[in-house]
Amino acid sequence: MVVNESKSFEPKEAMHSDAIRQILAEHGRLLVDAGNLSDESDLYEAGLTSLSTVNVMLALEEHFDVEFQDQMLGRKTFGSIRALGEAIARLLPAASPAAHPLQAARA
Numbered sequence: 001m002v003v004n005e006s007k008s009f010e011p012k013e014a015m016h017s018d019a020i021r022q023i024l025a026e027h028g029r030l031l032v033d034a035g036n037l038s039d040e041s042d043l044y045e046a047g048l049t050s051l052s053t054v055n056v057m058l059a060l061e062e063h064f065d066v067e068f069q070d071q072m073l074g075r076k077t078f079g080s081i082r083a084l085g086e087a088i089a090r091l092l093p094a095a096s097p098a099a100h101p102l103q104a105a106r107a
Helices: 011-027 050-064 081-094 101-106
Strands: none
Touching (some): 011 081, 050 081
């Protein structure tokens, strides 16, 4: 398992990493502190289970007001904080501007 070596990823995904870590801490039932994981750490190695993956997915969907597409529902998407950030970044532009008032106001 890779411990937090602070390798940040692209700015769009990086904006979400703190929120993802918080959601993992609250819903992931990890064996380690989510704050100590790097963006590349294997979340399943850190204790994420299939049941906790569902809980994390639901919390992420609520927090970011997105819906994970069927093809995204796998270990690859939920395998790391980086993968989750990339998935959320792909979903956010597809969301309706009305669902994201701050983004709509900036446009």
